[in-house]
Amino acid sequence: MRPASILGIDPSPAQLDYARKRTDVPGARFAEGHAMELPAADASVDAAVMALVIAFVPDPAKGVAELARVVKPGGLVAAYMWDWPEGFPFHHSHKIIEERGLPAIAPPSWEASRRERLAELWQGAGLAGIESRTITVERTFPDFETLWAITLTGPRVATLAAALAPEVKAEMRQTLKDRLGAEEGRPVTLKATANAVKGRVPA
Numbered sequence: 001m002r003p004a005s006i007l008g009i010d011p012s013p014a015q016l017d018y019a020r021k022r023t024d025v026p027g028a029r030f031a032e033g034h035a036m037e038l039p040a041a042d043a044s045v046d047a048a049v050m051a052l053v054i055a056f057v058p059d060p061a062k063g064v065a066e067l068a069r070v071v072k073p074g075g076l077v078a079a080y081m082w083d084w085p086e087g088f089p090f091h092h093s094h095k096i097i098e099e100r101g102l103p104a105i106a107p108p109s110w111e112a113s114r115r116e117r118l119a120e121l122w123q124g125a126g127l128a129g130i131e132s133r134t135i136t137v138e139r140t141f142p143d144f145e146t147l148w149a150i151t152l153t154g155p156r157v158a159t160l161a162a163a164l165a166p167e168v169k170a171e172m173r174q175t176l177k178d179r180l181g182a183e184e185g186r187p188v189t190l191k192a193t194a195n196a197v198k199g200r201v202p203a
Helices: 013-020 062-070 091-099 115-124 144-151 153-160 168-178
Strands: 006-010 028-032 044-053 071-082 130-142 188-200
Touching: 006 013, 013 028, 028 091, 044 062, 062 071, 062 115, 071 115, 091 153, 091 168, 115 188, 130 144, 144 168, 144 188
Parallel strands: 006 028, 044 071
Antiparallel strands: 071 188, 130 188
């Protein structure tokens, strides 16, 4: 069953602009805001979902409390996040960056991505009927070059990569290729895991 309406919140004007250009989400509208101060009234929505965000929220507990605030009694509050760091699809690249002594690019609240921590946050927000699960997925890239190009597009990695000498970047590329056992011109499959949690606002 499709929702009657969807409100998407994001602090980035660029992300909002991209979302507004999509034509496959009928009934959706988008507003600028952040997780710790949602632009919605108390008990005004049936469900609130934080998708791949909670590890980037400076105060995850406050973010979850905000989700609970805007949801009606009996409504759903849910989230999912890559299980940082090993569960993140590109964690091999991040590991190589750290091994070189370069600035770490972990999200500020990466601990909130762990399944047990998510359950604690939902309990702390007073939500009921809490359930959690781990989701494992795979993504296959047509070849290593495609994977490498996508690796460099992440906001944090892109900023770091722009400041690296070409030879350093080339060494990192080869290290990643060797570590993944990637063969020239052959598909590369990465496995990743995410943790999900849900609960309901007490009626």
